[in-house]
Amino acid sequence: MALKTLKDALVEELEDILSAEQQITAALPLMMAKATHPELKAGFQLHLDQTKTQISRLGQALSALGHPPETSTTCEAMKGIIKEGQHIMSTQADPDVMDAMLIAAAQKVEHYEIASYGTVCTWAALLGQNEVKELLGQTLQEEKMTDEKLSTLAESVINADAVA
Amino acid sequence: MALKTLKDALVEELEDILSAEQQITAALPLMMAKATHPELKAGFQLHLDQTKTQISRLGQALSALGHPPETSTTCEAMKGIIKEGQHIMSTQADPDVMDAMLIAAAQKVEHYEIASYGTVCTWAALLGQNEVKELLGQTLQEEKMTDEKLSTLAESVINADAVA
Secondary structure (H helix, E strand, O other), rough: OOOHHHHHHHHHHHHHHHHHHHHHHHHHHHHHHHHHHHHHHHHHHHHHHHHHHHHHHHHHHHHHHHOOOOOOOOOOOHHHHHHHHHHHHHOOOOOHHHHHOOOOHHHHHHHHHHHHHHHHHHHHHHHOHHHHHHHHHHHHHHHHHHHHHHHHHHOOOHHHHHHH | OOOOOOOHHHHHHHHHHHHHHHHHHHHHHHHHHHOOOOOOOOOOHHHHHHHEEEEEHHHHHHHHHHOOOOOOOOOHHHHHHHHHEEEEEEEEHHHHHHHHHHHHHHHHHHHHHHHHHHHHHHHHHHOOHHHHHHHHHHHHHHHHHHHHHHHHHHHOOOOHHHHH
């Protein structure tokens, strides 16, 4: 059996992230519908728009590596993160508390993506795959900015009533 | 049915992280055994030691909130992240490539924890639970440092042979 190379690992990781992004695309509209704070709703919509671009970049990266721009993998980690999000959305909570919990769930999604895109950028650089690194570096920056915005929102959406 | 308060959400999130840490405690020795690079092996051992302290802090935080220092929850997200890690460990790869993949898996663990501890620190601060914020803020800093060390290792463990 041939030993896995770093390039094989890179392709496998890209397919894993593509599956994660596809799952996020399905989950975000539900989170948007459940959110109350207008800034949070708008943030989820923006993230949904960005995710479509990010999926397109993953396809370009796979093509640049000589692979079809698709995935046959299911990202088990994202499946678990989204399962937790579904549990949260099924609970009865004050609207501010629900928003706080939705932000927490979204930050888990973001951090999974920050770790994954960080990995593929490092590996692409080591392999001299500069186009791939450049493309996915843009996504990595977007994910970090989304996470920071969510951190700021977390401190502003909760009013004194929810803390009672 | 009573609406969930932010304090209820905080307790639920602490129980989720406690389950995650327990799962990590079981997974780290396997990752350590599979790693080749001495610095990576040592890093996993250090993280295992830190995780025991972090579990103890979670127990203290739950006690401070009037709850038993235990969890009946299974963190589904960590279950998925570890399932991906098990898949990685079952593949045949060049030792440098295996180390790179183990680092990637460990960074997904770290980022899940960074998101979770970030959330509970924010919520504890909003609730005026300063002891809880202080305790878990220490863990948050440790997780961020571990992630940074792993990023540095990712660039140094892979030699030219693995990139071929």
